Amino acid sequence: MISIEELKYLAEISKIDLTDDEINRFPPQLNKTIEYIDILEELASDESITMDLHEINFDELRDDVVKKSDGQPIIKNLTEEGFLRGPKMK
Amino acid sequence: MAHLHDLLAYEVVEGIKGQQFTAEQYVGSMIKRIEDVDSKLRSFITVDSEGALSSAKIIDRKIKEKVDIGTLAGVTIGIKDNISTKGIRTTCASKILEDYVPSYDATVIRKLKENGAIILGKLNLDEFGMGSTTEYSSFYSTHNPWNLDYVPGGSSGGSGAAVAAGECTVSLGSDTGGSIRCPASFCSVVGLKPTYGRVSRYGLISYANSLEQIGPICRSVKDAVMIMNIISGKDIMDNTSIQSTPIAIKSKLGKLNIAIIKELINGSDHDVTRTVYSASEKFKDIGYSCEEVSIKNLDYALPSYYTLASAEASSNLARYDNIRYGFDFPIEEYKWDTYFSNVRKNFGQEVKRRILIGSYVLSSGYYSKYYLKARMLRSLLKLELLKLFNKYDLLIGPTMPILPFKIGEKIDDPFKMYLVDVNTVLANLAGIPAISIPVGFSNGLPIGLQIMAAPCQEQKLVDASLALEDTIDIQRRPKSI
Numbered sequence: 304m305i306s307i308e309e310l311k312y313l314a315e316i317s318k319i320d321l322t323d324d325e326i327n328r329f330p331p332q333l334n335k336t337i338e339y340i341d342i343l344e345e346l347a348s349d350e351s352i353t354m355d356l357h358e359i360n361f362d363e364l365r366d367d368v369v370k371k372s373d374g375q376p377i378i379k380n381l382t383e384e385g386f387l388r389g390p391k392m393k
Numbered sequence: 394m395a396h397l398h399d400l401l402a403y404e405v406v407e408g409i410k411g412q413q414f415t416a417e418q419y420v421g422s423m424i425k426r427i428e429d430v431d432s433k434l435r436s437f438i439t440v441d442s443e444g445a446l447s448s449a450k451i452i453d454r455k456i457k458e459k460v461d462i463g464t465l466a467g468v469t470i471g472i473k474d475n476i477s478t479k480g481i482r483t484t485c486a487s488k489i490l491e492d493y494v495p496s497y498d499a500t501v502i503r504k505l506k507e508n509g510a511i512i513l514g515k516l517n518l519d520e521f522g523m524g525s526t527t528e529y530s531s532f533y534s535t536h537n538p539w540n541l542d543y544v545p546g547g548s549s550g551g552s553g554a555a556v557a558a559g560e561c562t563v564s565l566g567s568d569t570g571g572s573i574r575c576p577a578s579f580c581s582v583v584g585l586k587p588t589y590g591r592v593s594r595y596g597l598i599s600y601a602n603s604l605e606q607i608g609p610i611c612r613s614v615k616d617a618v619m620i621m622n623i624i625s626g627k628d629i630m631d632n633t634s635i636q637s638t639p640i641a642i643k644s645k646l647g648k649l650n651i652a653i654i655k656e657l658i659n660g661s662d663h664d665v666t667r668t669v670y671s672a673s674e675k676f677k678d679i680g681y682s683c684e685e686v687s688i689k690n691l692d693y694a695l696p697s698y699y700t701l702a703s704a705e706a707s708s709n710l711a712r713y714d715n716i717r718y719g720f721d722f723p724i725e726e727y728k729w730d731t732y733f734s735n736v737r738k739n740f741g742q743e744v745k746r747r748i749l750i751g752s753y754v755l756s757s758g759y760y761s762k763y764y765l766k767a768r769m770l771r772s773l774l775k776l777e778l779l780k781l782f783n784k785y786d787l788l789i790g791p792t793m794p795i796l797p798f799k800i801g802e803k804i805d806d807p808f809k810m811y812l813v814d815v816n817t818v819l820a821n822l823a824g825i826p827a828i829s830i831p832v833g834f835s836n837g838l839p840i841g842l843q844i845m846a847a848p849c850q851e852q853k854l855v856d857a858s859l860a861l862e863d864t865i866d867i868q869r870r871p872k873s874i
Contacts, residue, residue, distance in 0.1 A: 313752045313756075317707060317711075317752045318737055319745055322738075329749065332807055333749060333750060336811070340696040340754070340763055340767075341696075343770065346770060348766075353772065372496050377495075377717070378716075378717050379717060379718050380716050380724065388716070389724070389729070389732075391727075391729060
């Protein structure tokens, strides 16, 4: 079960600031879901089952091909000089 | 003649090619229709009237010049707003992407345009596709055209409502756990989720890559086939995409063996169950065999789906840092360690909940308890379904276990909302194709039948759907709008 402390930790690793209201409201909501997915524990582990659905081998990947973008810049914080602007480190 | 906005896709193409009306007249009538009804429905996030009219003029000019105009010439398409459209804002119904304008077209968009289809605009959804009612859009809820107080389903609710109300000829949705079939069922239209890989996901903004597919929402099965045959196929930009053969309108497969999934019928509302049984009787009338079967692993399907979808979401949505793409939020006022979590405050509540659940099931100690078990269940379920498909051509049941409900009715209980996806997630977990087709009403609210087939057996889905469509006599257009 997710406590308020654990919620704060999850928010930190997910990089999301939660409001006080969310900190109070989320634990019971999330715990309902956790309780529900707890049923998965009943399944006995079976190593004979292959779990490779949809996976693609690395050697099947296409080559990277460099193309010039013909639309507007994809990157939002690109300066005219071609630098990427980010928040200050300190 | 009926209103132009009532025409099906193949009728539009015939009308324009036969010069009964011009593409410009047709597109003009669709824009007028949006102006007339969208203030009530709120299906659209962006309408590209200018772009649509200029594409229509090009088609009309090509007709005069006797140049080929493509198999979808003049067909207007509404696009779920999580599919990238070059030069048209693509928001995912999220504040985080409020100002994002893609610099490229998704493969499906490129293919549609190459075949003469006209992009009319971008349609509302639950933020990033996470929801079943379109109430989790950061902008506004979409309303059900059959009763404006009710939800249209989700997450492709705008795509369902716009097609049902004749605001666009057809639409594209995406389906991660039922997001095409749920609104198709709630809005009484046809919605097809293809076999995983049949349609390229290049340009679909990711929520849960291993589960989702783009597919059509239409007012007839024939229209869905037309769209599928254009958007399907191997794409070098999506390594999970696969080659496929075109779907025929008249195949030679003959009578099919159908099985009703007992648990899905038993878990549904009485009126839904009754209507689905009556549809299965119609299958028997046309000579299909029909019996009941059980799925052993069904109880684990939805928990497994929410574990996997949330895990993939938490990883996919980590990219929204508002540096590479995003919305108007000052960079100067924050330092490195606080900027990102402040920016990401702007995700909606449901998106936050799923990211947090995803982080939880992937975190140390819980990974093998939840994530690995969910993946294992997925394989077991797929094996079980494939075994059933050795014996039966199709598995059927209600698309949704309940009727559409009122806007606001379930919004305060996110968990209750999850439970409505119980019938649809099977196809996503197993990667198999599934369609929802309209089969009836209860108190004026639509009921959809879900048909599932083995991987790449879309032809069987279409055969059965066409046969049923012919025998079911129901109201096709909502009167209230």
